[in-house]
Amino acid sequence: MEMKQAQAALKKFFGYDSFRPMQADIIQSVLYGKDTVVLMPTGGGKSICYQIPAIVMPGLAIVVSPLIALMKDQVEGLNANGIPAAYLNSTQSLQEQMRVEQMARNGTLKLLYVSPEKLLSSQFMGFVRMLQVNLFAVDEAHCISAWGHDFRPEYTQLATLKDNFPQTPIIALTATADKITRRDIVHQLSLREPAQFVSSFDRPNLSLTVAPGQKKFQQILRFIGQRPRQSGIIYCLSRKNTENLAKKLQEAGYRAAYYHAGMSPDEREIVQENFIKDTAPIICATIAFGMGIDKSNVRWVIHYNLPKNIESYYQEIGRGGRDGLPSDTLLFYSYADVMTLRDIVDESAQKDLQLAKLNRMQQYAEAKTCRRKILLSYFGESLGKNCGNCDVCHNPPEYFDGTQIAQMALSAVARLANPQHSGLSKPVQIATGMLIDILRGSSRVDLIQKGYNNIRTYGAGRDISYLDWQLYLQQMLNLGLIEIAYDQGNIVRLTDESMRVLFEGQPVEFTKLTDLKEQFQKKTEKPKSSEEVLREELFEQLRQVRKEVAEKEGVPPYVVFNDATLVEMAKNRPVSVKDMVNISGVGEKKLRSYGNTFIGTIVKFIIQKTKEGHRIKGSTQLVTYALYKSGLSIDEIAKERKLQERSVYTHLAMLYEMGYNIDIFKYINTEDLDKVKLAIRATRETELLKPLYDYLGGEIAYHKIGFALAYHNRHA
Structure with missing residues (x-):
């Protein structure tokens, strides 16, 4: 029963018909009350694994999150989907924190996000004991391990959770953890015979390219120029590089900003907000940026310098294409970076370990074999054949x-x-x-x-x-x-x-x-079909509408709908609520909040393109609807469109059944409607007009039967 509820919650709140691979098994484990460890790549759908159990189980789930930005991002997304969630952190006023705590006490929250420091404070722990906690979710769980690449001492105290709440399941989630780190996570959290799930690390939507680290800026300009209006991140090793690169991009006409730990918290927050809201779609940043961002429409990631290990590299490129759409990655490689990183590693308390990881990163950058094979091998997976989506596969070396x-x-x-x-x-x-x-x-x-x-x-x-x-x-x-x-x-x-x-x-x-001038030139593409051109044009219009809605509501555009959902809208062109509910990513709340706005945009687009001579499936009914809304009679619409009147009636009946605002009682009275209803009941016919016409002895006209049938189907 609980998995049926989980499936229903996925559709209702998130608008998805099915779980991604392994999500259902993980959710089942949590619903059984088992401690669970989840290793899943960035963009693989980790959050759903604890959000769905939190929704369907009685009580409240507490999510331990390392960054304020991550909490804010997750809570905004949950609230937009109609899920009551909140966070507690140092940016809130005392009154705001008290309000959130009261909501938790009242049982009106399903998820509460807190930092490890907040959760483990004696005062807050006493408050938590008063709540009906159904689950503890430890996000970015690799932070608990000294073997991980982002060790945080405050995480090690989370072992006390099991002492204080022995019956409450804990789910630990991470995107980057080798076997040693995973064992340490289990030990540090005192997990009891946990179920462990290691998802495939293959992100086939990410293209992988490594380029020589010379003439970087010229290469970046060429790369970005081939991806207009797309959002991306450029990771740099030094603060100075982020500032210089952002300035040069601005001078080249791009809306770029920089982000590093040397900025004030307020400055960093502004930059992050601008990036999330696509005001500054390009960010030049140190690795301090991005940990807390769930932005789904990052279409490319560039590494200006070599990362210090494959875990960091894979986590950072994983911030691209989180919506499942294609995303490009580019890594610049030079020995100057290797030398710089070796100097940094020499100062590390884990010099041998970090040096070994740097060597693996260097080997990846120098490889002349399929890069995805190397990455997956590092995480313990094998790929049977070359990926076909990396630079080595595209251009085998001569x-x-x-x-x-x-x-x-x-x-x-x-x-x-x-x-x-x-x-x-x-x-x-x-x-x-x-x-x-x-x-x-x-x-x-x-x-x-x-x-x-x-x-x-x-x-x-x-x-x-x-x-x-x-x-x-x-x-x-x-x-x-x-x-x-x-x-x-x-x-x-x-x-x-x-x-x-x-x-x-x-x-x-x-x-x-390879001639660097040709390094990133795209392959010769076939001319786009008229259908592809229409999809791209509609996608851009939907993107603009999304931006306007997001600005009005004060949320990031991807919180309204992600790119993948807009792509599906542009492809399927839903023109009714019935159609829109079948679009992946459109849950009940978003359908209520935004459905009509996006349907209206699609309808206007179809009508306009039909006037321009394009033939679009279903467009003829919409053109009829536009004329109907302008006040023309059936006869006038038929003359304007050079159609028979019965065709116009058919269009209006179809539109009414789809949910459009058509006053059918202009064309059929209630007495005839009731007669047709009885005929439908007797014949069980809900599609064809002739059996109903014959049953009624020809007393009621075809067009009236059509309206009555549309009424029945709409209200059935």
Whole structure:
């Protein structure tokens, strides 16, 4: 019975006909009262796993959430769906907190969001004991583990929940946790034989691309330019980069803002609100941004710098495409980032662990095999075939004989290290930048002063650009032909493999370099069909209506409807309440609140496009309706549309049955209506007119029977 209630709640409040994979099993576990651990990728639908049980079980669910923004976002979305939810945090006045607590006491709330610090305070814990708590949900549960990538000491005290509420189930949810972290979550929360659910980490709607970290801004402009009016996040390693990049994007005409921990709380809140409401659709941010955002219409995510581990990377790209629609990700990769991150890791208390994770991230960025396979393998999954939605799958690497190029570089390093061959007084070790300048024959002052221009390989590679040399050296590093001593000023060192290439004729294969100007050019697309053009145009109109509704109500646009719901509206074009209720994401409250507004927009669009000569299914009835609403008679509508009067009557009857405001009693009186009702009851005919016409002996006209049948079907 409870799962039937859960299914009904999903449709009623969220507007979805079915659960996503694994959601139903998780919900069933919670409804049975079992402690539960859920590992599900960002955008996979974790929230539903505790929100639905909270709705159908008697009492109140308490959700432990790490960020104020996350609480606010979740509560706004729940309230918009007609679910009574609230939060308690430090941004509220005392009166507001007292009001929320009173609602909890009165039993009018189904979900209450709090921080771990708030929940564990002695005063609040006493208050919680007075409530009928049906569930504790610990969101972002990886924060409880020192093995996780975002450890928060305050989370470790949550183990006392089981001591205080031994019979109340706990559900711990996270998007990023390896096996060690999951075991630690179970231990730290004192969970009792918990059911554990590890969802697939595959997010096939996310495209994966890694690009060389040179000429980043030009690449970003090209990338964003191909995605007009879309919202996205650019993650940067430093605060300075976020500010500089946002400024350059603004100068290029984009509505961009920056976000980092050095800003005041008020400044950060304004930026986040502007992003959520699409006022500033592009955010340049440090990783401090986004944890608490449930914004579903982020269409792309760029990493300006290499993330420090795959967990962080996957969580951050997971903020794109949460509505299930396609979303693009782009990661810039350079050794400068690796060096910077190594310095940061050196200061870590878990240096070995963090270094290992950084190495895995580096291997992913350097890979020449399907990137999704690598990511899923990291999380313990396997993908049977290549994904077809990453840069490696789209452009399998081509190779060429790079032996001569490699020998040039290796020879320069070897000669500098040997005074007999360099003519220098002592061995010299250099970093990659100086090596490239030597190979290209640079006339920089310090190079000449040190006599590096006298070695035989000076200028030997001047026909290769600086950028291409960087990429070739990067490949040489990957192939083990050179090493970078990160702890000694990033100097280049030769390896045993270098010697085999230099002195034993061992060949070297390089990957052909992609012209950066073509890196992100889209494949040649087939011309769009007229139907695709119509869908895109209607989607933009619906998006504008959503924006206006959201501004009027003071909520983010995606709280009204997410992009996936608008896409379905643009495709199916619902023109009645009956049609609209079948659109995924339209629950009962949203149907009441916004249904007519969006139906009206769709109807106007169809009528306009029909006038322009487009043939749209169902449009002829709507054109008739527009003329009817303008006050024309049946005869006048028929003449205007060059139709027979019976066709006009049929249109109006269909529209009435669909829920449109048609005064059918202009065309049928109550006496005839009652006669047709009796005929329907006798014949059980609810579709065809002729059996009813014959049953009535031809006494009532076809068009009147049509209206009576529409009346019956509408009110059945």
